[in-house]
Amino acid sequence: MNTSSIPKLAKGRKPVEPEKLIRREPFDLTRIKRMIREMGLKVTQQRIVILETMTAGRAHVTAQEVFEVVNARFPEIGFATVYRFLRKMAEMHLVTEVRMGGLPARYELTPRRHHDHLTCVSCSQIVEFENPKIESLQEQVAKEHNFRLTHHVLELYGVCSRCQRE
């Protein structure tokens, strides 16, 4: 890949569709580079762009969606690279992988506070929630069975208020 073209493209002006996914301010470059280095990885232009997209974009995105945003800005970046880096970041707990049913995995920057998900089966909107009582009851269950808990998946599915009306 011709990486030298990336800075050039970055300054490009052509309007990009998938940008609509972006909602938050990305972390600054220094911070992003540090995050990559802290994972024990080399700092490449691809990884900067991918991680920047993750920090800037909405949560709960699929690898495909990340790829589309990234690839729209830098067509040289292949989707294998996106997949690989997302997997690596999940491994490093920098992002969290959420798999619902047989659907493609969704990724979110690992939130400082743990939370679970409430998903609308009709419109797929995801609401995050945290409930310390449930958490502690889970710990209690694990203890009763002499398990040392490593993690858990709690996904609630239902119909949101808007979809109930329709």
Next chain:
Amino acid sequence: MNTSSIPKLAKGRKPVEPEKLIRREPFDLTRIKRMIREMGLKVTQQRIVILETMTAGRAHVTAQEVFEVVNARFPEIGFATVYRFLRKMAEMHLVTEVRMGGLPARYELTPRRHHDHLTCVSCSQIVEFENPKIESLQEQVAKEHNFRLTHHVLELYGVCSRCQRE
């Protein structure tokens, strides 16, 4: 498919490897036929064998595992039939589909009492548990967000006591 050969094979004596999966007594034929009829489906030899295997075998099996048991007894039964029927039964809530991570779906006869799973990340053993307090807290969370809850997935992962010792 030559179904007429099935009764013949059923009496066959050749020892079958995957039988080791069987742990419980299957439901009797009359009951199994009734279950299939109650789903609004035709009673076929294939479905009898598959459902018999489900009622007789261990819980939390993959479609592939069911297929292997079934196919060992009746090589004429294709795996598309197994997949289709499992999916249909899941749809009818006769069996419950459990998907953990990106792994193949596992099926169990829907237990009379709802329960969740505690899985050992080391040896994959699955412990079932039920906790009404967690259930009601989930309802409460859904209510707070104006969702009408349809179902949920609660999977706890940890290291079982035996694996902790090793």
Next chain:
DNA sequence: GGGTGAATTGACAATCGTTATCAATTAGAC
């Protein structure tokens, strides 16, 4: 700065679990 080796990349093939297709067969109602 340039040189070097290992990590990373992109294109693409391969794999996995699952689902669709379709002609042939079968269950169930008459």
Next chain:
DNA sequence: GTCTAATTGATAACGATTGTCAATTCACCC
């Protein structure tokens, strides 16, 4: 038994994910 719609098995197709590998790039040394 006859008829028709449901079911079946073989196989292709599918979508998500992972592996392969030659070419490129980063990070470190000088």
